[in-house]
Amino acid sequence: MKGILLAAICCLFNEAVMAEPSSLVAWTPDTLNRLKKGNAEHGKELSGTCAGCHNETNANPQLDGQLPTYIYKQLVDYKNGNRKDPTTAMNGLASTLSDQDMTDVSAWYGQQAPIQGKGGGNDTTGIVFKGDGKRMEPSCSSCHGYSGQGEKVDTPRLAGQKADYLEKTLLAYKSGVRGNDIYSRMRLIASKLSDQEIKQLADYYSKLD
Amino acid sequence: MNPSSWISKIRSCLNLFEQDIEIENLEKKWLYVATIMVGFFVIVMGIGALVLNVNPPSHWETIDSASLHLSSEFAEDKLGVQPMALPDGTIQVQLVAARYGFYPREIVVPADQKIQFRMATLDVLHGAHIPMTNMSTMIVPGHVSEVTTVFPKPGEYPLLCNEYCGMGHDHMWSKVTVLSQDEWAALKTGGKQP
Numbered sequence: 001m002k003g004i005l006l007a008a009i010c011c012l013f014n015e016a017v018m019a020e021p022s023s024l025v026a027w028t029p030d031t032l033n034r035l036k037k038g039n040a041e042h043g044k045e046l047s048g049t050c051a052g053c054h055n056e057t058n059a060n061p062q063l064d065g066q067l068p069t070y071i072y073k074q075l076v077d078y079k080n081g082n083r084k085d086p087t088t089a090m091n092g093l094a095s096t097l098s099d100q101d102m103t104d105v106s107a108w109y110g111q112q113a114p115i116q117g118k119g120g121g122n123d124t125t126g127i128v129f130k131g132d133g134k135r136m137e138p139s140c141s142s143c144h145g146y147s148g149q150g151e152k153v154d155t156p157r158l159a160g161q162k163a164d165y166l167e168k169t170l171l172a173y174k175s176g177v178r179g180n181d182i183y184s185r186m187r188l189i190a191s192k193l194s195d196q197e198i199k200q201l202a203d204y205y206s207k208l209d
Numbered sequence: 210m211n212p213s214s215w216i217s218k219i220r221s222c223l224n225l226f227e228q229d230i231e232i233e234n235l236e237k238k239w240l241y242v243a244t245i246m247v248g249f250f251v252i253v254m255g256i257g258a259l260v261l262n263v264n265p266p267s268h269w270e271t272i273d274s275a276s277l278h279l280s281s282e283f284a285e286d287k288l289g290v291q292p293m294a295l296p297d298g299t300i301q302v303q304l305v306a307a308r309y310g311f312y313p314r315e316i317v318v319p320a321d322q323k324i325q326f327r328m329a330t331l332d333v334l335h336g337a338h339i340p341m342t343n344m345s346t347m348i349v350p351g352h353v354s355e356v357t358t359v360f361p362k363p364g365e366y367p368l369l370c371n372e373y374c375g376m377g378h379d380h381m382w383s384k385v386t387v388l389s390q391d392e393w394a395a396l397k398t399g400g401k402q403p
Contacts, residue, residue: 019284019285019286021278021279021284021285022278022285023278024279026273026275026276026278026279027275028273028275028276029275131377131380133380136310136314136380136382136383136384137380138309138310138377138380138381139376139377139380141376142308142309142375142376142377142380143308143309143376143377153332182278182285182307182331183278183285183288183305183307183312183331184285184312185307185310185312188310188314
């Protein structure tokens with residue numbers, strides 16, 4: 001009995017001193033299987049609300065053709081407060097969604113034809129394909145794909161995304177305002193980029209088709 | 210196929226070998242030398258493993274790789290050189306291997322002191338290797354790899370992934386700085402423990 005009590009106290013203490021993880025999403029087989037079975041039709045109904053802000057005309061990111069795993073993770077992170085929207089709009093919206101809603105809306109956007117850039121992008125930083133060994137900076141393409149199409153499990157598609165949004169996101173990672181990347185992987189990468197490089201990379205990926 | 214038919218097959222092969230292939234005497238001698246050497250080293254390895262207990266680093270401990278960041282040991286704020294040494298003075302280092310880096314990206318450890326690395330992977334199979342030292346192991350998804358080593362020489366070392374893990378494999382390395390005992394003591398008293 002004493003041992004159980006002691007273990008319980010230890011557990012409580014351990015929980016208390018542990019800092020909040022950057023995301024509560026874990027890519028367990030259960031979560032991945034659930035995402036595969038998302039109901040896109042129900043997601044389509046829900047996406048009506050999303051389309052009011054996520055469209056071609058405003059500054060918010062476009063979601064068509066984005067990886068369902070990425071959209072789902074962002075929604076869960078918004079709901080749990082791991083990712084904070086400066087306007088709090090996304091935190092408020094996500095908190096009204098159930099886990100099934102988030103799965104379904106992710107499935108819907110994942111099935112749409114991906115957004116396309118205008119073409120003519122040129123990587124002037126040299127980081128997209130080669131990275132920078134001196135700064136321990138891996139190449140963007142090693143995780144985001146050769147054409148910026150995104151990769152399993154939750155590395156987002158970048159090709160064709162709005163340049164302003166990409167720049168804002170990289171700057172948010174760099175300053176630590178955005179911190180829902182597990183083990184700070186994107187924060188570490190962005191912190192080594194200059195603001196100029198961030199602008200160039202955003203421009204490059206926004207033009208990819 | 211039963212064992213007797215196997216034996217007869219082997220016999221016929223040996224007969225062919227004797228009939229068809231001529232082996233020079235000198236070549237035969239070297240064949241004997243090579244066979245004896247192989248046998249000798251197998252015996253040495255066997256004695257080493259079974260009697261002297263000299264084995265490659267291995268450690269059977271499982272962990273859920275998918276929720277590594279939610280575990281208590283490999284939580285994001287628990288990684289790196291642990292502030293408290295183990296009772297025998299060994300310094301424990303918790304590392305996570307994930308495409309494409311070891312986290313934390315830079316660690317500082319002392320020379321001439323036992324360092325116990327405990328490593329797990331967030332995604333696929335990785336390797337951990339520090340050149341010019343005997344620190345090398347595989348990091349298998351679902352398992353905790355544990356290696357204990359002593360760095361005799363202070364200096365800066367890369368910690369490399371030596372199992373192909375994807376497109377960014379060649380970028381997967383982190384920095385290990387080994388300090389002399391004096392520098393380490395100064396760091397512990399006057400500096401900030403990394």
